[in-house]
Amino acid sequence: MHHGCVSQQTDGAHLPEQTLAALCAAVGPSHVLTDPDLRSTYETDWSRRFHGIAAAVVRPASVEEVGAVVEACGKVGAAVVPQGGNTGLVGGSVPRAAAPRDDRGSPRPPVVLSALRLRDLEAVDEVAGEVTVGAGVTLGTLQEHVQRAGWDFGVDMGSRDSATVGGMVATNAGGVNVVRYGVMRQQIVGSEAVLGDGSVIRRLPGLVKDNTGYALGSLMAGSEGTLAVITRLRLRLVPQLPRRTVALLAVDDAGHAAAFAAQLRRSLATLTAAELFDDDGMRLVLEHAGGQRPFRDAHPRYLLIECAAASDPTDELVDAIAAVASRDAVVASDEEGRDRLWKLREGHTEAVNAAGVPHKLDVAVPIGRIGQFDMEVREAIRGVDPEARTFVYGHVGDGNLHVNVLGPDPDDESVDDAVLALAIQMGGAVSAEHGIGVAKVRWLVPDRGEPDVAAMRAIKRALDPDDRLNPGVLFRG
Ligand code: FAD
Ligand code: MLT
Ligand code: ZN
Numbered sequence: 001m002h003h004g005c006v007s008q009q010t011d012g013a014h015l016p017e018q019t020l021a022a023l024c025a026a027v028g029p030s031h032v033l034t035d036p037d038l039r040s041t042y043e044t045d046w047s048r049r050f051h052g053i054a055a056a057v058v059r060p061a062s063v064e065e066v067g068a069v070v071e072a073c074g075k076v077g078a079a080v081v082p083q084g085g086n087t088g089l090v091g092g093s094v095p096r097a098a099a100p101r102d103d104r105g106s107p108r109p110p111v112v113l114s115a116l117r118l119r120d121l122e123a124v125d126e127v128a129g130e131v132t133v134g135a136g137v138t139l140g141t142l143q144e145h146v147q148r149a150g151w152d153f154g155v156d157m158g159s160r161d162s163a164t165v166g167g168m169v170a171t172n173a174g175g176v177n178v179v180r181y182g183v184m185r186q187q188i189v190g191s192e193a194v195l196g197d198g199s200v201i202r203r204l205p206g207l208v209k210d211n212t213g214y215a216l217g218s219l220m221a222g223s224e225g226t227l228a229v230i231t232r233l234r235l236r237l238v239p240q241l242p243r244r245t246v247a248l249l250a251v252d253d254a255g256h257a258a259a260f261a262a263q264l265r266r267s268l269a270t271l272t273a274a275e276l277f278d279d280d281g282m283r284l285v286l287e288h289a290g291g292q293r294p295f296r297d298a299h300p301r302y303l304l305i306e307c308a309a310a311s312d313p314t315d316e317l318v319d320a321i322a323a324v325a326s327r328d329a330v331v332a333s334d335e336e337g338r339d340r341l342w343k344l345r346e347g348h349t350e351a352v353n354a355a356g357v358p359h360k361l362d363v364a365v366p367i368g369r370i371g372q373f374d375m376e377v378r379e380a381i382r383g384v385d386p387e388a389r390t391f392v393y394g395h396v397g398d399g400n401l402h403v404n405v406l407g408p409d410p411d412d413e414s415v416d417d418a419v420l421a422l423a424i425q426m427g428g429a430v431s432a433e434h435g436i437g438v439a440k441v442r443w444l445v446p447d448r449g450e451p452d453v454a455a456m457r458a459i460k461r462a463l464d465p466d467d468r469l470n471p472g473v474l475f476r477g
Helices: 017-027 036-043 063-075 139-148 165-171 216-220 254-267 279-289 314-322 335-346 348-355 367-384 414-425 441-448 450-463
Strands: 056-058 079-083 110-114 130-134 188-195 200-203 228-236 243-251 271-278 301-309 328-332 359-364 389-395 400-406
Touching: 017 056, 017 063, 036 056, 036 110, 063 079, 063 110, 063 188, 063 228, 079 165, 079 228, 130 139, 139 165, 165 216, 165 228, 188 216, 200 216, 200 228, 216 228, 243 254, 243 314, 243 335, 254 271, 254 301, 254 314, 254 367, 271 279, 271 335, 279 301, 279 335, 279 348, 279 389, 301 314, 301 335, 314 328, 328 335, 335 348, 348 389, 348 400, 359 414, 367 389, 367 400, 367 414, 400 414, 414 441, 441 450
Parallel strands: 056 110, 079 110
Antiparallel strands: 130 228, 188 200, 188 228, 243 301, 243 328, 271 301, 271 389, 359 400, 389 400
């Protein structure tokens, strides 16, 4: 087995010996992985739909080491693919199936830059309610760290044990608490990152208000590894809300779920989540993970609501759901009962993945049109592939639906096209929280329009003129 400065043949795009030596000098030989067995988990995405071959996986442990890696790769035109927890769902965290090419058409060796060793955890700033952490810290570790200091973090999601804060900023992750705290961009107070030429941009003083020029940290949010390698973040914290109650409402359709979520947002100041799933999805979760149906009868759709506060929110939640016309409802305020209900929703991603290689379409839809979209998208998918299995779930309170399709070949994009075209036609967006990655590159212009994409390309050219960082993500190479 090799790791260190030993060159391994990839698909024709390999690194010169002197570059491998420079990488080894920068991060230490045991953190330059060239052996195919050691590289493999970094080369395939979580859904198994996207994969490529890396000339090396490099694991720097400091901003200086990241800078040295980016510079060494830049000298030979190698493409740097930043990677955090590799839980992204649009293929942006792994090398492309076909290595990117340079101006003369020669393949550029892809190097995965893993941020997992950037895991500093600074002490919580109790006065500001902020914390500074390395980009490779996982969400779960961040949560434990800030909870020990009596605080909490405003973004939460099912991939918490693997997803990193750097990856979450790079994708502008959303998750289950957006109705209360907003998306990842809204948690950023400061950032540090390495640009394509190896230079470092840093703004970490932790100022709540700071209008001193362009907000570069905000620009990092949703940049998907194409503008900079994020190395450190200063994040806003939120109060810990120890009393939680979850309700599951059985509803007629997704339109009702969206309308009820809107009504509950108005009446419940303690609302933290409003999530949707369908009965096929719930059955799949129960088959995969075990567990009991929450209701005796099957219902078309389910709306999961969570309230959190310093004092028990159960009474106000029960009063509020009594005022909406659901078919049935269960409420849980004990930890075990809450977890049981949450698993029905959060278990979808794993259950769908276990049943096949899914086409995962993460769309935003105007909230008033969720019901219509949910009906029409199923019809559109049947029109493309009558045998396909469709599961629709997501963050209905934010107008964000995850349309998951099993059946069509992973490389056949017709079902993706049908879903994304409908999202645009209905005034939505082709990505709500997962990003564009490589999966939706063809859909960036139809969704955003030429002038927006030209502006984005201008920003990319300014910060990464040689297209060193994640070529092929967001834009066609
Ligand atoms: P990766 O997958 O490693 O990378 C994602 C993108 O960010 C890539 O383009 C990569 O190049 C870039 N990147 C990573 N690190 C850096 C860095 N340090 N600097 C620059 N660029 C970087 N997403 C949601 O938004 N909401 C959810 O509710 C949600 N739930 C999920 C549940 C499960 C079970 C799974 C598997 C995924 C879920 N996701 C969800 C998707 C995923 O977890 C997020 O997109 C997450 O933000 C990715 O973080 P990561 O560290 O795994 O990044
Ligand atoms: C979710 O909300 O469960 C995630 O975004 C992952 C998925 O889409 O499966
Ligand atoms: Zn989601």
